[in-house]
Amino acid sequence: MTPDRAATLISLCGLALAAGVLAAPGPVAAQEEPEVTEAGLARGEMFYQAHCGRCHGMLGQGGEGPSLARPTLPRAPDHESLVEVIRGGIPGTGMPGTRSNLVSDLEVDLIAAYVRTLAEDVVTEVAGDAERGQEVFASTGDCYSCHVVDGRGTGIGPELTGIGLRRGVDYLYASLRTPGSELPVSRRGILRGFRGYLPVRAVTREGRVITGMRVNEDAFTIQLRSISGRAVSLRKEDLVELEKQFDHSLMPAVEEMTEADIDDLVAFLADLGDGS
Ligand code: HEC
Ligand code: HEC
Structure with missing residues (x-):
């Protein structure tokens, strides 16, 4: 650990103790699960709702992201790995990381501690077989x-x-x-940030109607995958109609x-x- 980082940690812990959210006295090593007070858990819950609730559900029951109210989290079995997932996200998936200028190390610790308590509450029961x-x-x-x-x-x-x-x-x-x-939102390629699965209806000059999923697009061409799985590349100048069905699903x-x-x-x- 660099002296700078150590200094930050110590001052963070000082702050945390002053705020009454960490129970353990002295500097806390990043890997160790810090002991958190009730007040700390309450703040962890607040941070959780602000940063995680929209995807994991306000009660941790899941939504766009998986339920966190489970006895064990496969990708975050302990405090250290949970902190890593919160910081770095899960690359290549819909789980984003948090930037350290937006969420401090202390906040991450408190969120992690709060997430651990979720397992004790709701476990979403699934009705079906x-x-x-x-x-x-x-x-x-x-x-x-x-x-x-x-x-x-x-x-x-x-x-x-x-x-x-x-x-x-x-x-x-x-x-x-x-x-x-x-x-699901696409995280890769040129569709990054756009809707991942965009149904498109195209009509050619000859009157042929082609529907499918947009795979790729640039100023002059658009590539679709038809429902039967066939890949089609169309030149936009050959089309009389190109409708992107944002509110439609295939x-x-x-x-x-x-x-x-x-x-x-x-x-x-x-x-x-x-x-x-
Ligand atoms: C934009 C939506 C989004 C936000 C915001 C988000 N997550 Fe996630 N999270 C996901 C998705 C999606 C996954 C599943 C990734 C995959 O495997 O495809 C995930 C996975 C996880 C996992 C792994 C669970 C397991 O099965 O092991 C943990 C832990 C987690 N998130 C915690 C958090 C916490 C804590 C926050 C807030 C700091 C947060 N997430 C914010 C979408 C989100
Ligand atoms: C004609 C093709 C088609 C059929 C049949 C179909 N799906 Fe889908 N499904 C899609 C497409 C395309 C998406 C992407 C999102 C969207 O456009 O709604 C999707 C999305 C989903 C998702 C969300 C996945 C995610 O990660 O967000 C689930 C779950 C799902 N389908 C389940 C099913 C089940 C269960 C069935 C059978 C009852 C089914 N689908 C039948 C085309 C189909």
């Missing part, structure tokens, strides 16, 4: 026609392997009941399914972990 859900997925739902799970299926939709680690139960219900309402609504089917599907999806 996961095994039956898998059958619905393969039969009535015909979900493998657009989604890959553990190497099975084809993919115009996002891969669902491990979806249970990435999304909360409410989000899963919403993506089935009102497709497109909860949309994922069909599950109208013909019963509530029980949906419960079972969600139970199946929520169970999809790292495959082990």
Whole structure:
């Protein structure tokens, strides 16, 4: 540890003790789980709601991100790894890091301590039957026609392997009941920051109608993947119409399914972990 960093830590701890949020006296090594007072947990909760709640749910029940109200977090089994995940995010996923000029080390410690307490509270119970859900997925739902799970299926939709680690139960219900309402955002390539799955309808000069998912786009061309999985590249000057359907999803609504089917599907999806 550089003298600078040590000085920062010591002054931080001084501040923390003065504010009555850390119970342990003296400097706290970054790796060790600091003992946090009730007041500290209350502040941790506040920081959590400000920085994490919109994705993980205000009660940690999950949403765009997975539930954190679980006895063990696979990617953050202890304090040190939890702090690392909060700081650095999980690269290549929808889990962002926090910049140190926005959130201090002390705040990260308090958030981590608060997250640990979530496990004691809500554990989202899933109503359905996961095994039956898998059958619905393969039969009535015909979900493998657009989604890959553990190497099975084809993919115009996002891969669902491990979806249970990435999304909360409410989000899963919403993506089935009102497709497109909860949309994954692309983190890669030129679509970075745009909606990840944008349905497009194009009409050529000859009157051919092509619908599919936008894969790539520049000023002169647009590349689509059709529902059947075929890749198509179109020159914009050949098109008479190019409609980007921002509020539309290619994922069909599950109208013909019963509530029980949906419960079972969600139970199946929520169970999809790292495959082990
Ligand atoms: C923009 C949405 C978003 C925000 C904000 C966010 N997260 Fe996440 N988080 C995610 C997503 C999505 C994942 C799942 C990443 C993956 O595996 O695809 C995740 C994963 C995690 C994990 C790993 C859980 C496991 O299964 O081991 C932890 C822990 C976590 N987040 C904690 C936090 C904390 C604490 C905050 C606030 C400081 C936070 N997140 C802010 C979206 C978010
Ligand atoms: C015609 C193709 C198609 C079919 C069939 C389909 N989906 Fe989708 N699905 C998509 C697309 C495309 C998305 C991306 C988001 C959007 O456009 O709504 C998606 C998104 C999702 C998501 C959200 C994934 C995430 O990470 O945010 C879930 C969950 C999901 N589908 C489950 C299912 C289930 C369960 C079935 C079967 C009942 C199914 N899908 C059938 C195309 C399909």
